[in-house]
Amino acid sequence: ETGVTQSPTHLIKTRGQQVTLRCSSQSGHNTVSWYQQALGQGPQFIFQYYREEENGRGNFPPRFSGLQFPNYSSELNVNALELDDSALYLCASSLGREYNSPLHFGNGTRLTVT
């Protein structure tokens, strides 16, 4: 069983640029959630995709957007990067969007904005 994989593992961007982060969900999982984890903080929910449609969104501006593909992999796009976007971005997949579907996390992408 292949777990959740994220790419790249590390990324350095300049303020104002755009970035795309990628996530391959665990085999058979149709739901993907994205989280932002700032240094010393818990993960903050960005949004969730279920069967290729956005299924919930946290308190993040529209410059944070995403996609889910037919194979349930997903992308997180961030436009007009700001210094405060520097964080660990975590992807989690689950078999369904219900409360009893455990989240399986990837190891994250560390984004640094300079």
Add this chain to the structure above:
Amino acid sequence: AQSVTQPDIHITVSEGASLELRCNYSYGATPYLFWYVQSPGQGLQLLLKYFSGDTLVQGIKGFEAEFKRSQSSFNLRKPSVHWSDAAEYFCAVGAKGGGSYIPTFGRGTSLIVHP
């Protein structure tokens, strides 16, 4: 909206000692509660979860947690800590929103284990 408070930023224990990590939640309905562990450079791993029923739940790696509705708490315990338990621990409360389940995480407690 739900929220989670983990009052201890750091906890230091000696190997072999017992451990209790505190978690308090705020949520208007019956909460779904979780504990996750994050080792350095890794994603989060689910330790245990509470949905309903027995208020004492057992998890992986010898951890357990007790749900106390009257205290709005879900504290994590382990009777004897191993050096490999050193990590960041996150409590989370889940709630239904718009047809989906969205967990809210606390800020975490860093566990330091002395030999």
